[in-house]
């Protein structure tokens with residue numbers, strides 16, 4: 001081997017070594033999996049104006065003429081009910097619909113911001129930029145690529161409509177009676193301007209609070225193609241940092257939202 005070859009092999013070896021990942025990939029067979037989705041059934045909470053809710057119709061259930069068991073159902077659901085995804089196009093013309101959201105934006109490290117104490121005293125509580133800044137004082141800056149999960153504590157009331165929504169009335173006249181916490185528009189602006197998050201979710205029916213009539217936080221986030229996860233379950237079971245979220249909606253082409261199966265993984 002001449003000197004040139006020795007040098008070339010050396011460069012190759014150094015390059016290969018420096019390209020090796022410093023972190024080994026997570027072992028998904030260990031750790032704990034948490035279901036962040038509620039089942040869809042007759043109790044599933046939909047917006048008061050959606051009076052049909054979730055419908056499951058039996059196509060067939062029983063033994064066929066050929067003596068084998070068979071069951072099949074058809075379902076009907078609005079996009080925005082139960083645990084679901086809001087695609088950016090829901091409130092931002094021209095932005096991503098469900099199938100256009102990159103998968104990597106639906107999978108990421110979770111940042112859990114617990115505002116349940118304040119929200120328990122105020123049904124109209126608005127999560128503020130100061131709540132995020134206080135979180136950062138304790139835990140460090142929200143890392144780029146995080147998925148923010150707002151824990152308001154209202155998930156504990158699911159599926160009690162009165163407790164969860166503030167009203168058990170249905171129809172358009174019930175909408176002004178909605179009282180549940182949400183994200184302040186000022187905080188949505190702060191997140192989009194100051195941090196690089198992939199998505200945001202919470203344990204209430206809407207990223208804007210119940211009393212919102214202009215849905216400003218939806219509009220601010222969605223202009224940046226940041227989707228929202230609504231009616232998330234089990235946020236009380238997650239650590240403040242260190243867990244991962246995988247939130248995969250039904251892949252509705254052109255959809256403004258979709259039923260969502262979301263899980264968290266705690267290493």
Ligand SMILES: [Zn+2]
Pocket residue numbers: 080081084085086230257
């Ligand atoms: Zn929605």
